[in-house]
Amino acid sequence: MKEKVKILDQEGINRVITRIAHEIIEKNKGIYGLCIVGIRNRGVYIARRIAEAIKKIEGIDIPTGALDITLYRDDLALASGQPLVRKTEIDFDINDKNLVLVDDVLYTGRTIRAALDALIDFGRPKTIQLAVLVDRGHRELPIRADFVGKNIPTSNKESVEVRLQDADGIDEVLIAERE
Amino acid sequence: MLWTKKDLLGLEQLTKEEINLILDTAESFKEVSTREIKKVPALRGKTAVNLFYEPSTRTRVSFEVAAKRLSADVINIAVETSSVRKGETLVDTGKNIQALKADIIIMRHSCSGAANILARNLNISVVNAGDGWHEHPTQALLDIFTLKEKLGKIEGLNVGIVGDIAHSRVARSNIWGLTKLGANVTLCAPKILLPVGIELTGAKTSSDIDEVLKEADAINVLRMQFERDEGAAFPEQLEYFKKFGITQERLARAKKNIVVMHPGPINRGIEMSSEVADGANSVILEQVTNGIAVRMAVLFLVSQAKDTKK
Numbered sequence: 001m002k003e004k005v006k007i008l009d010q011e012g013i014n015r016v017i018t019r020i021a022h023e024i025i026e027k028n029k030g031i032y033g034l035c036i037v038g039i040r041n042r043g044v045y046i047a048r049r050i051a052e053a054i055k056k057i058e059g060i061d062i063p064t065g066a067l068d069i070t071l072y073r074d075d076l077a078l079a080s081g082q083p084l085v086r087k088t089e090i091d092f093d094i095n096d097k098n099l100v101l102v103d104d105v106l107y108t109g110r111t112i113r114a115a116l117d118a119l120i121d122f123g124r125p126k127t128i129q130l131a132v133l134v135d136r137g138h139r140e141l142p143i144r145a146d147f148v149g150k151n152i153p154t155s156n157k158e159s160v161e162v163r164l165q166d167a168d169g170i171d172e173v174l175i176a177e178r179e
Numbered sequence: 180m181l182w183t184k185k186d187l188l189g190l191e192q193l194t195k196e197e198i199n200l201i202l203d204t205a206e207s208f209k210e211v212s213t214r215e216i217k218k219v220p221a222l223r224g225k226t227a228v229n230l231f232y233e234p235s236t237r238t239r240v241s242f243e244v245a246a247k248r249l250s251a252d253v254i255n256i257a258v259e260t261s262s263v264r265k266g267e268t269l270v271d272t273g274k275n276i277q278a279l280k281a282d283i284i285i286m287r288h289s290c291s292g293a294a295n296i297l298a299r300n301l302n303i304s305v306v307n308a309g310d311g312w313h314e315h316p317t318q319a320l321l322d323i324f325t326l327k328e329k330l331g332k333i334e335g336l337n338v339g340i341v342g343d344i345a346h347s348r349v350a351r352s353n354i355w356g357l358t359k360l361g362a363n364v365t366l367c368a369p370k371i372l373l374p375v376g377i378e379l380t381g382a383k384t385s386s387d388i389d390e391v392l393k394e395a396d397a398i399n400v401l402r403m404q405f406e407r408d409e410g411a412a413f414p415e416q417l418e419y420f421k422k423f424g425i426t427q428e429r430l431a432r433a434k435k436n437i438v439v440m441h442p443g444p445i446n447r448g449i450e451m452s453s454e455v456a457d458g459a460n461s462v463i464l465e466q467v468t469n470g471i472a473v474r475m476a477v478l479f480l481v482s483q484a485k486d487t488k489k
């Protein structure tokens with residue numbers, strides 16, 4: 001791994017999350033019927049922080065869940081490594097809700113495709129909206145985000161690393177050249 | 180931790196880490212059965228064949244439910260009506276199933292080691308659903324999963340396995356699994372049902388159920404397999420119940436939160452009283468529910484292992 005460039009620090013991430021929280025409230029004209037689901041692993045932490053930010057603004061807890069998409073991956077049969085199956089925890093009804101799906105980095109779109117399939121198995125939300133901390137481009141599927149923390153044009157040779165306080169002990173987003 | 184084995188034949192060959200990987204994966208799979216749509220696409224396009232040479236309802240159905248919740252196609256072969264009746268050998272049957280491009284064979288057989296023979300001769304996955312008196316790995320895994328769920332850990336627990344140890348593959352798989360995870364296992368049975376040399380597995384033996392109950396955090400009560408009693412030495416049913424049957428009076432002297440397990444089907448009034456089977460300490464039906472998650476994890480892992488080898 002070559003030299004890393006810091007794109008966002010803790011303050012930057014906090015500002016981005018606060019802005020996304022405001023945008024979610026604005027787009028949905030309030031928080032009625034709103035719920036948030038984060039994609040494992042780091043999407044879950046971002047989802048919780050967005051929910052906290054919304055609570056600061058509106059004073060109400062938004063139902064927040066965690067989604068593991070391993071079993072819905074389109075490369076399950078091809079994967080060279082072996083993905084670990086982790087827990088999905090959505091203990092609220094998503095039918096007729098405005099559901100905000102949250103992930104850390106939007107790249108090819110394949111994770112989001114898998115997540116959409118998984119969510120449909122849980123019910124029929126009124127809308128599914130997508131919030132990501134970083135959009136790095138290079139989509140392979142017709143998928144776009146409704147709420148983007150930061151657009152970072154990257155090359156395929158680069159990797160985007162998101163580190164979060166709750167998972168990694170530090171808040172930062174880095175770009176690094178892959179070997 | 181990577182899963183590398185294409186088969187699950189028993190717990191004797193598994194490491195502590197491999198057993199824990201199955202248990203952790205099962206924990207994630209448990210949630211699937213609580214959904215409104217109880218199905219994930221993980222094994223879509225795969226075919227699992229239930230090949231049962233011995234009668235079984237609960238294990239076969241549990242595997243079938245597990246495979247279907249993973250979106251695999253399931254084929255049940257009833258051996259009584261198959262070409263096995265015409266003299267086909269086990270390996271030939273297996274090779275024919277492989278030639279049909281099935282991906283997993285789930286087999287129960289009355290001969291110890293049958294799953295092993297099949298696994299050695301085939302490229303596709305073989306999951307042992309019970310072979311003779313040898314092993315029944317998924318039953319032990321679901322027992323251990325349930326125990327861990329109830330008591331939070333396995334290490335250091337005192338677990339009594341009570342009943343027909345001699346003829347029990349459930350007992351053997353439990354002994355391997357529990358001792359590898361650090362539990363203290365005591366086998367409790369009339370002397371004629373304790374096989375010679377069983378202490379070599381690391382388990383203690385006893386013929387006094389009340390002594391075992393004093394220390395036990397959990398007991399796994401095995402079914403008395405009277406159908407296997409073909410004139411062999413076997414205790415008389417009522418006498419067995421008096422000396423080894425789990426009753427409320429006996430449980431009253433045990434630890435208050437003792438976990439009572441039974442692999443089913445229960446002989447009420449022989450291995451345990453109805454009050455115990457339906458009582459607060461019993462986790463018998465939770466075992467059935469957990470069996471699906473454990474078998475989903477096993478089917479998922481063995482099919483992943485095969486894929487990584489290609």
